[in-house]
Amino acid sequence: xxxxxxxxxxxxxxxxxxxxxxxINNFVIDTTEFLNKFSFLCERKLLSxxxxxxxxxxxxxxxxxxxxxxxxxxxxxxxxxxx
Numbered sequence: 001x002x003x004x005x006x007x008x009x010x011x012x013x014x015x016x017x018x019x020x021x022x023x024i025n026n027f028v029i030d031t032t033e034f035l036n037k038f039s040f041l042c043e044r045k046l047l048s049x050x051x052x053x054x055x056x057x058x059x060x061x062x063x064x065x066x067x068x069x070x071x072x073x074x075x076x077x078x079x080x081x082x083x
């Protein structure tokens with residue numbers, strides 16, 4: 001199925017330059033606003049993930065220090081722990 005408009009483009013008046021410029025400016029503004037919002041959301045989510053990773057690293061360091069303080073675990077390796 002081939003659909004074609006019956007328009008003779010040579011007889012159609014061109015779009016005014018100021019209207020074309022206004023449309024392009026509007027597109028650029030909308031795109032910039034979208035990208036700024038998207039960037040902000042990405043940075044906020046990355047910051048949240050970074051904070052979670054930092055919290056986990058601190059918790060892991062505390063747990064490792066607690067385990068290292070137990071004398072009965074001296075010399076025990078991960079391969080010896082049943083799991």
